[in-house]
Amino acid sequence: MILSSWMVVLPDQSEEANAKIKTIYIYNFTKYIEWPASYKEGNFVVGVLGTNTPLVTELNKMASSKTVGTQKFEIKSVFTPADCAKCHIVYILSDNSSQLNGVLGKLKGKSALIVTDKSGLATKGSGINFFVDGNKQKIELNRSNIEKYKLKVASTLVDMAVQVK
């Protein structure tokens, strides 16, 4: 009798795990940052500029069970800076980093948190930037870039991030 020892187990999706980490970060941002009263009505809109299916899927999973105060999450894929104007959080994916300036222009006078995913962008206008340090996903935070959009950031979040000016 021959023993059957070969089992083809495919690896689980690493993109999904990375998306989960970023989603947990983004949900944390909503707990440690306060938007002005006029932004506390209607849905809490998170716009993702660019294409990252696992991330949008994961954000939608989070949105189905979590809220920001009484606001329900609304996850939107956006493709141009103009689409970002009504977002509470705009997450610019690394491949779309060149659109940061356009987004900054469209969000003047608004209250939005701009999140980016490319080295150096926290010094170029984004409030929070994802970066990798020692294989780990971390965040750098530019407090003035957050507060210029009339957002209040808790010191707890500031302490947990690498601060950038």
Place this chain on the structure above:
Amino acid sequence: MLKTKRTIIFGLLLFLAVSLNAQQSRVTAAYTFLQQGKLDSAKATIDVAILHSETQSDGQAWYVRGFIYKTIYNQSEKSNKQSSSRIEGLISFKKSLTIDTTQENVTENIKNIKYLATTLYNDAAASLDTIDYKIAVNNFDIFREYYLLVDPSAENFKQKEIDFANAMATVYTRIYEADRKGKTDFLNYAKASYNKALSFDPNNINANYNMGILYYNQAVNLINQSDYDLDIVALNDVQDNSINLFKQSLPFMEKAYALDPNKKETLLGLSGIYFSLNEKEKSNEFKQKLEQIGK
């Protein structure tokens, strides 16, 4: 022809064993019951005989006992993977082998031990599932003990050990996968089994790949099972633990890749590990190789 020869040899051996004393008559009587198909009487008679001081050191008596129990196994317990008669048969042939060193008896005892041990191996293989796996382990252990007793230099035994360890690891993985939170012990059993296979053959591609996957999936699950409410400090701990697991996965997956650079699952695994370690360039290298193979 072979069967006739065996019967003659057996008859001859029995004849030599027969003497005038009562205990040896019991051995003869047991054999007669066996020939008449009265297996219960044969068993009862030989069990009394081997307890007596005159025959407990008689290799022939133990051989007859082994033969009776082997017959009981063949006739009524063959479908029982935990047959006690098979074990009694093995114990008896082993005892006979130890006491009786005449060439003919040694040959017969070895032949019978090999036969019964092989049935244990087959039953071990047939028990490799999430329900009967303990029977598989037990039967394989007994098979190993007896088979190596009569054939210590068995050429293919190492391969049997590797195949069995890999197969057991597969069973343990299935049990774990069915209940990842409740059956975490089985993840460790699976790793131990793959380690055993690798101790016999460090270049075993299946064990290397599957071990890599165990660590890899454990790392991914650690992240995916995290709650959205996790604060950033706790998330950092989860990341540290998962990175540690990805790093443990890497050498096994790299070895599997070195052994077979064109295996798609390995390329997918390496791409995933490097992606998770945020080494995107290396991840893309393996992704590209995977795409080239797919063309």
